[in-house]
Amino acid sequence: MTRLLYGRPPAVFDPPADAVQTSPLIPGSTPLDTIAPGSAEAVTVYAPPGAVERRHVLALALRALRPGGRLDVMTPKDKGGGRLKGELAAFGVAAEDTPKAHHRRCIALRPQAVEGLDAAIAAGALQQVPGLEAWSQPGVFAWDRIDAGTALLAEHLPPLKGRGADLGCGYGALALVALRSPAITELRLVDLDRRAIEAARRNVEDPRARFDWADARTLGTDDLDFVVTNPPFHDGGQEDRRLGQGFVRAAAGLLGKGGVLWLVANRHLPYEADLDAAFRRVRLVEEVSGYKVYEATK
Numbered sequence: 001m002t003r004l005l006y007g008r009p010p011a012v013f014d015p016p017a018d019a020v021q022t023s024p025l026i027p028g029s030t031p032l033d034t035i036a037p038g039s040a041e042a043v044t045v046y047a048p049p050g051a052v053e054r055r056h057v058l059a060l061a062l063r064a065l066r067p068g069g070r071l072d073v074m075t076p077k078d079k080g081g082g083r084l085k086g087e088l089a090a091f092g093v094a095a096e097d098t099p100k101a102h103h104r105r106c107i108a109l110r111p112q113a114v115e116g117l118d119a120a121i122a123a124g125a126l127q128q129v130p131g132l133e134a135w136s137q138p139g140v141f142a143w144d145r146i147d148a149g150t151a152l153l154a155e156h157l158p159p160l161k162g163r164g165a166d167l168g169c170g171y172g173a174l175a176l177v178a179l180r181s182p183a184i185t186e187l188r189l190v191d192l193d194r195r196a197i198e199a200a201r202r203n204v205e206d207p208r209a210r211f212d213w214a215d216a217r218t219l220g221t222d223d224l225d226f227v228v229t230n231p232p233f234h235d236g237g238q239e240d241r242r243l244g245q246g247f248v249r250a251a252a253g254l255l256g257k258g259g260v261l262w263l264v265a266n267r268h269l270p271y272e273a274d275l276d277a278a279f280r281r282v283r284l285v286e287e288v289s290g291y292k293v294y295e296a297t298k
Helices: 051-064 081-090 117-123 148-156 173-178 194-203 241-254 272-278
Strands: 002-006 040-046 065-076 096-100 103-109 127-129 134-136 162-167 184-191 209-213 224-229 255-266 281-288 291-297
Touching (some): 148 291, 173 194, 184 194, 241 272
Parallel strands (some): 162 184
């Protein structure tokens, strides 16, 4: 029997060290939806904040568990913790609910019969989004819309050429715009979220595209001609400006001399010092509607 872990719970919850990691946000992990039904003896879940995504993960965990298997789920009180016990009850699972370290924690044994798993799994699965004309999945950044920052950057992108990368590519919206330029020879789409990469593979059907499930900040060096990015600035629902600053430094490492970074960011985010430190020339292209677009040349 297998023990599974989804996500990285705080150490106070004593997550099992020997469990198989299944989070799509940890490169190299095993997809939870590929676990054979009834094959796990225990599943520990650090539940995501989005309701549809969370129910999807809970349903997959319950499907993977054998009857009598132990489910241990926790999530911050202000990110779905108050609804956790009720969501499990809707599947026919009676859970013990306790507060701990600003979280709610539910522990239960999987009953012989559960209900509603297929519907919850389907609702949170990779899907074609009506009106978006693209594949995406709940949990992916801006999964069911064109993010305003991405749209602004796409509006200002010039025809790019040579080899490049889209760091934090999401489901591929910006890559599709960039690849309109016939002078691009290769575009590397990089994202920390496996679901985003799977969606992008379906949406970006261009032989010049390459796909990389990885943390953009760990890619090392290259000699690229351009990088485009709408970097993240939230981690686990909390603002973390170091994420975007790390993307700026990563882009500088990937670019060759004369290479260009095109970046969009929320107006309040302080990336200017990092841009000035890593690039020879930095130009503010646009500042509107709470966003700013930069062109930076190495």
